[in-house]
Amino acid sequence: MGQVDLRVVKTKEALHKALLTLLKNKPLEAISISEICRIAKVNRGTFYLHYTQVGDLFGEYFKEIMDDLANSYQEPYRHVAKLNPKKLNPSTVRIFHHVERYKEYYRIILSKNVPLTYYYLLLEEVKNLLTGNLEKDYKSAEGIDPNLQASYAANAILGIIIQWYQDDFEQKANYLNEQLVKILRLT
Amino acid sequence: MGQVDLRVVKTKEALHKALLTLLKNKPLEAISISEICRIAKVNRGTFYLHYTQVGDLFGEYFKEIMDDLANSYQEPYRHVAKLNPKKLNPSTVRIFHHVERYKEYYRIILSKNVPLTYYYLLLEEVKNLLTGNLEKDYKSAEGIDPNLQASYAANAILGIIIQWYQDDFEQKANYLNEQLVKILRLT
DNA sequence: ATTTTTATTGTACAACTGTTCAATAATTTA
């Protein structure tokens, strides 16, 4: 496959850097393409050569975040080993610690004026984590659509994260993990 | 309180009608303020006198939809009377039938380029339905933040709705209610 | 019916958007 053109690398770096600079002072939806290009010293036409919206640029960070989320899941985590393994077991995901680590990004992703795109990507990732590693020891219950169940469970966890976000991430990640365990024990 | 100025009523009606017309042919995020005003034969400045974004206009429909959702909950519904009343019991909500009724709107609300605002309003409404009617016979379990639990449960249901939306609302509302009951029985 | 209030209009302006195109510069390939 063809080489990566250095010019493209430099342009994208400049645009990324400019976006990060701007994000310190204003929300994603208030940042214009012209503004980014002015700071990045990149021609506006060049922006359109690589992206179509400001959000596309942010989307590239998002992939990194999702990688960290996937890695979080691999980390050994013993706290909740006693939980029932027969169902989708969200508490084995170190997702709250991941969110805590990236909370500045989640403030953007979950802000009300941002499109649902990122939320859906996040939901998909969590669904994969919940099912991917569990379908071995987990046999789908009578007549339940596994996909539906996964969406149910994954979005439930996102519900906790949304609440956490709305509380401005005041509590510690460990606290939320404990809460989740308690909720799951309720039956 | 002061009368409702007839001019305002007429203007808003014209704008609403224009938005609905446009929505038949293109997604919400592709509709410009200028376009709406052109069709509605309303000066663009007048738009800004009442709204700030195209989304605000859509938001007024959204309120009606939420009213219907709240009403859905009041309707008698016997199918699932046998479910454990000790926990938040989402299956008593006729939310799937409501979504089925308004699916053309939910296609907009849940489309990926639309801001999270509507999703949050929906989540809040479902949370209220789940808690409002249940806190009587429901005593909060040991050390669980009720608000967190409500977000968990409400967003879980929205997870099912999202999946349903992504499947283009192929299944019947009754099927989803049955699935939910089965998922809840799993423990 | 007349006066008072105020919603709407038309116009204007600077900034942003999305796109096109030829000219130029930087990078890769041979």
Add this chain to the structure above:
DNA sequence: TAAATTATTGAACAGTTGTACAATAAAAAT
């Protein structure tokens, strides 16, 4: 190193956005 490729630039255009203001029309209040 020279030639070929292609990313970037600058300029231009029609359309949108958000805002402001005086003039006008429509409605409410008396």
